[in-house]
Amino acid sequence: MYVLIDCDHFYVSCERVFNPKLNGQPVVILSNNDGSIVDRSNEAKALGIPMGAPYFQWRDFLKRHHVAVLSSNYALYGDLSFQVMRTLETFNPDCEIYSIDEIFLTLSENDDPIAFGRFLKEKIKRWTGIPVSIGIAPTKTLAKVANRQAKKLYSLDGVCAFLSSEQIEKNLETLPTEDIWGIGRRFSNFLQKKGIYTAAQFKNQDDHWIRNALSTKALRTAWELRGIPSLEFDEMRPNKHSIVISRSFEHPIIKLETLEEIISTYAARETEKLRQAKRLASSLQVFLMTSFHKPREPFYANALHLTFSEPTAYTPTVVAYAKMGLQKIFREGYFYKKGGVIVTAPPLNNTMCYTETPD
DNA sequence: TCTGGGGTCCTAGGACCC
DNA sequence: TCTGGGGTCCTAGGACCC
DSSP, X not given: OEEEEEETTHXXXXXHHHOGGGTTSOEEEEOTTSOBEEEXXXXXXXXTOOTTOBHHHHHHHHHHTTOEEEEOOHHHHHHHHHHHHHHHHHHOSOEEEEETTEEEEEOOTTSOHHHHHHHHHHHHHHHHOOOEEEEEESSHHHHHHHHHHHHHOGGGTTEEEOOSHHHHHHHXXXXXXXXXXTOOHHHHHHHHXXXXXXXXXXXXXXXXXXXXXXXXXXXXXXXXXXXXXXXXXXXXXXXXXXXXXXXXXXXXXXXXXXXXXXXXXXXXHHHHHHHHTTOOEEEEEEEEEEOTTOTTSOOOEEEEEEEEEEEEOOHHHHHHHHHHHHHHHOOTTOOEEEXXXXXXXXXXXXXXXXXXXXX
16 A cells, blocks of 8 residues: 655645744745745635735735735755654655655555554654645555545545545546646646546546557556556655756846846856765756746747766856857847756766866 | 746657667 | 668657646
């Protein structure tokens, strides 16, 4: 059996650990530039505030309803995430850290799923202050579904285990395709056009059809929904393959020189990250785009991939390449709203290890 | 005025080689 | 009519995730 532990409205919960006055209050957390709402408490959700909503559109509403509004503090969230993960590892070392607020682990036959889930939930809350919900099922994808139920049905008290195929079937019949883990908006729209609206319908489709019409990944998702484990369980967190720094600019930018400054800063910061991780970048991608949200203005987006002559973490080299790429994709006369630099740093091996360079 | 940032995996197609 | 075929590596782009 697979167990998925998912922290409840994680960013809000982190803030509450350090400011208990926020308990029971409606709270929202804003994205980097205070651009949009990236997390909200149950109380805020109950007011009808949607996830991802642009802050400026909701500012007055939030004020009127006395919603606490906080800028995000990723250093804090990273810290608490680490504590939650470490707590879990003391009870079960076979953990797969899936994201900042989710962790998978496997359960042996002998354990009572519900009792184990309750035990973990209580320990994490007591040791870290973070509330979690727990889903338990025969596959990771089904554990996701169970976790959703655990959050939704108050009577379950945060722990939901799928212990029979009847129970699984019943849940999949009411699960819309767009809420299946691994099926996004694009695929879900496509499926609906074909008359497939629920997870139960989806999993019963022909294998060849799923593979050809969607993807091999979607096929694996179907198997998982049928109860056949088809996703890997990575106990060892794989090394990152790429590092991204990208930002929406506060104001639209027209001039190349301004963009050059910004892109150079991103590139320089990435070399710091590389050296911290003791990695070398083999290539770099720089991208640039105008706003998605201005249908009347001309849209332009472009990206360029450049490979270094040899893997590097040397700031001047990376900055020079980033600038060179930028100059090639830059077009006069557009209002640029977002840009970024991605460096790809392949998994570690002996020859690619970073060693001190005069920098 | 103002709409997030950081990731993964898969595939099709081109370049190159024998 | 038909112009070699197969393997491998790389990249761009699309789909998805939190």
